[in-house]
Amino acid sequence: MLKNQPQRPAVRAVNAAARRATAAPARRRGTLRWVAAVALCLALAGCSTAGAGAGSKPGVALRDAVVLEDPQAYVGPSTAVLNSPDLDPLDSPQEQVLPATVTDSQGTTVTVADTSRILAIDLYGTTARTVFELGLGANVVGRDVSSGFPEIAGLPLVTQNGHELSAEAILELAPTVIITDSSLGPWNAVLQMREAGIPLVVVDSHRSMDNVGPLIKQVADALGVPADGDRLAARTADAISAITAAIAGITPPDGRKLRMVFLYARGQSGIYYLFGPGSGTDSLITALGGVDVAAETGMQGMQPLTDEALVAARPDVVLMMTKGLESVDGVDGLLTSVPSLAHTPAGEKRRIVDMADNDVLSFGPNTASVLEALSVAIYAPASTSAAVAG
Structure with missing residues (x-):
């Protein structure tokens, strides 16, 4: 089915990314292939990853939630909503040291002498949020479509057709430094900068x-600002440790842990993928005290959904992006689009947990808040301010 899709510009960019993955050194191929696969789904769908939760009321803190006695017995879907969606920039920022010379992830040595006009862009919205949390948000001049927090929402977009970079839009902003990764394309536009x-x-x-x-x-x-980077990394690590400890205190014992799987869907394009080890979802599920059933099946990265794999996985909970669930018209539409889901505990009990696209897999400074929101939606769904009627 994918072979017959017309190659829009964004899709051609993904194909180029795949070719780069083949030509890349072995140590980078796995990452680039994963990025190309994710970008392919997004490009084919022509979608924005802006989360439905943007601008919604804060969710419930785990400490205030009413935790289920038996999470496996709960019936009905729920939506994870951040308890603290606002930015929390570092206070008392340290003195900036410029020029800064770094060797980036591709082995290129780069010297940055001016950060007055920053453009931080990637598929997940992670780098832009990081810049804001470092206290340099006032210097940001543009955004990608995945950066959906209110403080950046009014800035010009440099992506089109979903996640396709526009070299013209970037150059018009006259950035003095660009921070990105290999998740956006076409790569020629990046190299042009x-x-x-x-x-x-x-x-x-x-x-x-x-x-x-x-x-x-x-x-x-x-x-x-390396010192502030250390501070923000330490603050984030402490918050993650605290919330994972709290989650461990409410999860069932071994043998009763919830079996979870992450399902990526774009119903309008007929795209359904399961995310496994190497996608980041395995570490998310582990932090949530669940059993990553994709890992049990030996799946790696991201694979097209098959009825056999889903039924064999027997998930108790299916995690999804909000836009993905909306693309299939909610839980009822999902059960119609993926009939094999009805033959799993998650389908039988309608245990679909969704979260805003630009939050759930961002793995940035707000990771602890993401974990807290998901844990409430999973283990205390009646407490969520955005609970979905079953």
């Missing part, structure tokens, strides 16, 4: 619980 003399720092494109801190530091080092 470097050829135009704009310092371009490429950070790690992989997203998971394992590299939240390192990614923060890569952004901070490039902007000449």
Whole structure:
């Protein structure tokens, strides 16, 4: 089915990314192939990852939630909503040290002498939020479609047709530094910025619980605020440790842990994928005290959904992006589009947990808040301010 799709510009960019993955050194191929696969789904769907939760009321804190006695017995879907959706920039920022010379994730040495006009862009909205949390948000001049928090929403977009970069839009903003990764394309547009003399720092494109801190530091080092990068990384790590400890206190014991799977859907394009180890969702599910059933099946990265794989996985909970669930007209539409889901515990009990697209897999400075929101939606769904009627 995918072969017969017309190649829109965004799709051609993804194909180019796949070719780069083949030509890349072995140590980078896995990451680039994963990025190309994710971008393919988004490009084919022509969608925005802006979350439906943007601008919604804050969710319930885990400490105030009414936790289920038996999470496996609960019937009905729920929506995860951040308890603290606002930015929390560092106070008392340290003195900036410029010029800053760094070696980026692709081995390129880059010197940044001016951060007065910052453009931080990627598929997940992670780098832009990191810049704002570092206290440099006032210097940001543009945004990608995935950066949906209110403080950046009014800035000009440099992406079109979903996640396709516009070189013209970028050049019009006259950025003095660009921080990006290999998740956006076409790559020629990125290289064009470097050829135009704009310092371009490429950070790690992989997203998971394992590299939240390192990614923060890569952004901070490039902007000449390494000390603040250490502070923000430490603050984020402490918050993640605190919430994962709290989640561990409410999850069922081994043998009763919820079996979870992450389903990516874009119903208008007939796209359904399961996310497995290497996608970041495995580390998310583990932090939520669940069993990653995709890992049990030996799946790696992101694979097209098959009825056999879903039924064999026997998930108790299906995690989804909000826009993905909306694209199939909600839970009823999902059960119609993926009839095999009805033959799983999650389908039988309608245990679909969705979260705003620009939050759920961002793995940035707000990772602890994402974990808290998901844990409330999973283990205390009646407490969520955005609970979905079953």
